[in-house]
Amino acid sequence: MIWLRPARLLAVAATGTAICMSVLAGWQRGGWPSERLVWVAVGVVLVGGAHLLPALCRPAPLAVRGVGIVLWLGCMVAASYGHATFFLLSQSHAGTLRATSLPANSLPAHRSLPAVMSERASVTAELAVANARRCVRDCPSLRARRVSLAARLDALDAEAGEVRRLQGIEDTNAARRDSARDDPVTARLGALIGMAVSKLDLFAGLTFAAVLEGIACLLWWIALLPSPDRGAAAAGNPVVTIVPSETVGSPPIVAETETELTQLTRDIAAGLVRPTVSGIRQHLHCSQAKAAALRRQIVTPTAGSTA
Numbered sequence: 363m364i365w366l367r368p369a370r371l372l373a374v375a376a377t378g379t380a381i382c383m384s385v386l387a388g389w390q391r392g393g394w395p396s397e398r399l400v401w402v403a404v405g406v407v408l409v410g411g412a413h414l415l416p417a418l419c420r421p422a423p424l425a426v427r428g429v430g431i432v433l434w435l436g437c438m439v440a441a442s443y444g445h446a447t448f449f450l451l452s453q454s455h456a457g458t459l460r461a462t463s464l465p466a467n468s469l470p471a472h473r474s475l476p477a478v479m480s481e482r483a484s485v486t487a488e489l490a491v492a493n494a495r496r497c498v499r500d501c502p503s504l505r506a507r508r509v510s511l512a513a514r515l516d517a518l519d520a521e522a523g524e525v526r527r528l529q530g531i532e533d534t535n536a537a538r539r540d541s542a543r544d545d546p547v548t549a550r551l552g553a554l555i556g557m558a559v560s561k562l563d564l565f566a567g568l569t570f571a572a573v574l575e576g577i578a579c580l581l582w583w584i585a586l587l588p589s590p591d592r593g594a595a596a597a598g599n600p601v602v603t604i605v606p607s608e609t610v611g612s613p614p615i616v617a618e619t620e621t622e623l624t625q626l627t628r629d630i631a632a633g634l635v636r637p638t639v640s641g642i643r644q645h646l647h648c649s650q651a652k653a654a655a656l657r658r659q660i661v662t663p664t665a666g667s668t669a
Contacts, residue, residue, distance in 0.1 A: 372398055373413075373581035380409045380441065380574055387448040390584055405444050412437035413578045417586040445571030446564065453563055457543030467535060475525045482518040485511055622646065623659055630660065637661075 378505060384405030392398030412434065419430035448580045489511035497504055541549065544559045552559045626642065635645045637660065642653040 369581050370585040371576060375407065378575065380413070380445065380578060381406055383448040384409050384441065384444050387444045387451065387482075390451050405441070408437050408440045408444065412441045412575050416579055420583075423546060427459045438572075440491050440570035441575055444570060445565035445574065449570060450563060451569030453545055453567075454489045454543075457545070459506050460542040463540040464535075464538060469528050469531060471520070472525055472528055475522060475529065478518060478522045479524055482515065482522065485514045485518060487514060504649035506573055542562060570654070621655060627660055 378584075385402050388401030388403075388405040389398045392401045415430050415434040415437065419427045419434075436545065447591065463523060470583055489508065492504065492508045492511055495504060503582070537633050545563065548562045551557075552562045626635065629645065630637050639650060639653045639657055642648070642656055646653065646656075
C-alpha cells in the first residue's frame with residue numbers, strides 16, 4: 363500500500379541512525395582495532411535484532427514468538443546501553459570543546475600560599491627573637507634587623523593577599539570550565555529538580571535510546587505488514603483484477619487468482635502438505651471443520667477420477 367512507503371523510509375532512517383550510533387559507541391569502547399571491529403559488529407547485530415525481531419516473529423508459532431520476545435528484550439536493553447554510551451561520550455566531548463573555547467585569563471606566576479605562609483612563620487619567629495634581645499652593644503644593628511624583619515613580614519602579608527586573590531581567580535576559571543562541560547539544559551534541569559547532572563545525563567541518554575529503539579520497532583512492524591491481497595487470498599476469497607482489453611469497446615477481462623483449494627491441491631501434489639486434516643490445519647492455520655471440508659473437496663474428485 364502507498365502508506366507503507368513512508369513507514370519503510372522512516373524505518374530505514376531510524377535503523378541507519380541507530381547503527382551509526384552503535385558503530386561510534388563500539389569504536390570508542392575497544393582498544394585494539396580488532397576489538398573495535400568486534401564491538402561494532404556486536405552493536406549492529408543487536409540493533410538489527412531489536413528492530414526486526416518483532417516483525418519477523420509475527421507469523422511464527424507461539425513458542426518461537428515467546429523465545430523471540432525474550433531475545434528482543436535483551437537486544438533492546440543492550441542496544442539502549444550502547445546508545446546511552448554514545449550520548450554520554452558525545453556530551454563529554456562537547457563539554458571539553460566548550461571548556462577549551464573559553465577565554466583563559468593570563469595570571470602572573472606566583473608562589474603557592476603554603477610556601478608564603480611558611481616563610482612568614484620563620485620571619486615572625488626571627489622578629490620575635492630580635493625583639494626579645496636586649497640592647498647591650500651594637501644597638502643600631504639590632505634596630506635595623508628588627509625593622510628589616512618587620513618589613514619582610516609586611517611584604518609577606520601583601521604577597522599572601524595577592525596569592526589569595528590569584529587563587530580566587532583560578533577557582534573562578536575552574537568553576538566556569540566545569541559549568542561549561544555540563545549540558546546547559548541538563549544543568550538547569552538538575553538544579554530545578556535537585557538531581558546530579560551526571561545522573562540526569564545518564565537518564566536522558568537512556569530515554570533517548572529507548573525512544574529511538576521503540577520508534578524503529580514500530581516502523582518496521584508497520585513496514586513489514588502483509589499485503590491485503592495476500593490476506594484475501596489466504597482467507598479463500600478470490601481477488602478479482604480487471605485487465606484492460608486490447609481492443610476498444612470490448613468488455614474487460616476478469617482474471618481470478620487461485621483459491622485455497624487449488625493452492626492446497628498443488629501443495630499436496632508437491633509434497634509440501636500431508637493430505638490429512640491436521641496437516642491442512644497446520645498449513646493454512648484454519649479451524650478443524652474448514653480443514654475437513656477442504657480435505658473432502660480434495661479427496662472426492664480424486665476418488666471420482668480413480669473410479
